Amino acid sequence: MDADTQPEADFDREWWKEAVVYQIYPRSFNDSDGDGVGDIPGIIEKVPYLDDLGVDVVWLCPVYDSPNADNGYDIRDYHAIMDEMGTMDDWEDLLETVHDHDMRLIMDMVLNHTSDEHEWFVESKDRDSEYSDYYYWRDGEDGELPNNWTSIFGGDAWKYDEEREQYYLHIFDEKQPDLNWRNGDVREDVFEMLHWWLQKGIDGFRLDVINLISKREGLPDGEDNPGWVGWEHVINGPRVHEYISEMHDEVFADYDIMTVAEMPGCGVEDAKQYCGEDGDGLNMIVHFEHADIPYKPGGKWDLQDVDVDLDELDDLDDPDTHFNNWDLNELRDVLTRWQIGLEGDGWNANYLGNHDHPRTVSRFGDSGFFRVASAKLLATLQFTLQGTPFIYQGEEIGMTNVEWESFDELRDVEAIQQTEELMERHDADFEDVRHVVKHRSRDNARTPVQWSDEENAGFTDGEPWIKVNPNHERINVEAAREDEDSIWQYYRELVDLREDNDTLVYGDFHLLYEDHPSVFAYLRTLGDSGVLVVLNCFARNETFTLPPNLDADDPELLIGNYDDAGDDPTEFELRPYEARVYRIS
Incomplete structure (x- = not known):
């Protein structure tokens, strides 16, 4: 379209x-x-x-x-x-x-965060610097870390700096202070x-x-x-x-x-x-x-x-x-x-x-x-x-x-x-x-x-x-x-298909079959235009049947990943990992 x-x-x-x-x-x-x-x-x-x-x-x-x-x-x-x-x-x-x-x-x-080599961080090591509060610097109590947070990359989220004599927070790597x-x-x-x-x-x-x-x-x-x-x-x-x-x-x-x-x-x-x-x-x-x-x-x-x-x-x-x-x-x-x-x-x-x-x-x-x-x-x-x-x-x-x-x-x-x-x-x-x-x-x-x-x-x-x-x-x-x-x-x-079809960009989403074990199927609708998407997500054959409350007037296969897919979206056999997209009214 x-x-x-x-x-x-x-x-x-x-x-x-x-x-x-x-x-x-x-x-x-x-x-x-x-x-x-x-x-x-x-x-x-x-x-x-x-x-x-x-x-x-x-x-x-x-x-x-x-x-x-x-x-x-x-x-x-x-x-x-x-x-x-x-x-x-x-x-x-x-x-x-x-x-x-x-x-x-x-x-x-x-x-x-920045690098620990960023000028702001380097300057922040001086407690009297204008950048001293640009990062999270904290004291540890009785040799303990400021808190028990861990880094997303593994290990503790705190690193001790000898120059400032405090710990700084790094949610990621120790060279990435927050x-x-x-x-x-x-x-x-x-x-x-x-x-x-x-x-x-x-x-x-x-x-x-x-x-x-x-x-x-x-x-x-x-x-x-x-x-x-x-x-x-x-x-x-x-x-x-x-x-x-x-x-x-x-x-x-x-x-x-x-x-x-x-x-x-x-x-x-x-x-x-x-x-x-x-x-x-x-x-x-x-x-x-x-x-x-x-x-x-x-x-x-x-x-x-x-x-x-x-x-x-x-x-x-x-x-x-x-x-x-x-x-x-x-x-x-x-x-x-x-x-x-x-x-x-x-x-x-x-x-x-x-x-x-x-x-x-x-x-x-x-x-x-x-x-x-x-x-x-x-x-x-x-x-x-x-x-x-x-x-x-x-x-x-x-x-x-x-x-x-x-x-x-x-x-x-x-x-x-x-x-x-x-x-x-x-x-x-x-x-x-x-x-x-x-x-x-x-x-x-x-x-x-x-x-x-x-x-x-x-x-x-x-x-x-x-x-x-x-x-x-x-x-x-x-x-x-x-x-x-x-x-x-x-x-x-x-x-090209998405560029030429506003329904795929702006259309509403309607899920079909909430619990099918293999098929993810949905409608996109915009005004009187509809696009039906049927996806068989696994390496086994499945039968798809259009729900009885839906009609597929004047259907057209817009795209599919198997060459011989038909133009009738009412009922068909889906092959492993088969995808079909139909225009319907």
Whole structure:
């Protein structure tokens, strides 16, 4: 259905609602100078590729000056570019190139913490400095830490500094001290910096863990739990809405931009306060409820969700099955709750994977025989829900998790610390735990983009900073673009379909079959226009029957991941991982 034939309906058009976003993790995207690390000139080389794919917005993970304790999420200088990434001139060339291709650029911005090498933190070690209260500095009593909080990356959340003779808080790595947003000078400096970037012409921000910026007064001890201790005093803290509303009013309101807020521990009702009609002014929330489905309360490194003991892993015929078991009812319930909960009062960010999660097709699909079909099905899900779809680099060709052969291959600070703790806790070596690493490590999403079947997947002429997936010889961009039935070609079709169909952007969501064991089916409706989406989420055949209270007048198959799908959506046999999208009146 062409855009100009869409029914008239009451909805507010916004460019960021109609956009398709592509996330770039620069270190792993494309290396232009042979040092083994992706860089900004390498991204510029691939802008035409992004244009060909049909994306509208490029989300650039941090390229600011950084010592790289957390691959750029530890910022040393907000106003400079990391040497490995290039120069500010390179960045300005990238912005111009993206705009020349009628795309927009949003920057990943980290405001909960800085690097411990940032000028503010270095100066704060002097108690008489104007920056002395820019971070959370506390005394320990009787040799004890200020409280019992733990870091998300593992270990204590406090680090002693010999120069200041106090502890500082770091919710993440010890080289990522948390900023004290209670200090008005901190907020003023942050807002000035945000203006600086927006005045350079960028089109918005992805705001990293932004709902952690307000900590409970007094920093009390957290409840004992197997995961992150202290989270209840950090997530959605007491003044977080005050701070974000102030940031919107002082900065964002002056520009026509996209604001995407990453918010762990954020539910639907919380989201309404951030991005709802009467909320803090943000555009959309990146929540974790669906992304954390395979995990238990102890987090993704907690083995409660694996129905075998660590000692038994080597004896399993297929350890993957014990890590990839997930409940469709749970996924369907979460996505439906967010679709209905934000309808008319907020907006969803539709993603299944990013740089913080293992590869999507390895988590929710089948990275083996049904890799292509399941990757297409997952893409169909992202593009047919209400919300802005996000593509993480490599998803468009169905990149998979990696077999990590040794501890030395790991690069991610979280993976390194959690694997060390896992081995120590179970008195194990890496061979005993590598199945866990394969399914939990963020490094899976950070292996280089597989551009070709050449050495190092065409990513670099040098030694890659992280392992290249050996399957690049058959899974790569070059092969995908030559194959008319590839995952890449299917993404192109989905981009075009959504661009030409307002119902898929603005239509209401209606769930069909609340508890089907294999099929996720729903309607999108806008005026008299309807789109029926039917997804068989597993590797078994299923029969789909349209509910008797629905008629399918003048149906048309809009897209499907099997070539011979019929035009009648009333009743049909679904094959493994089959996805079908129909237009109905």
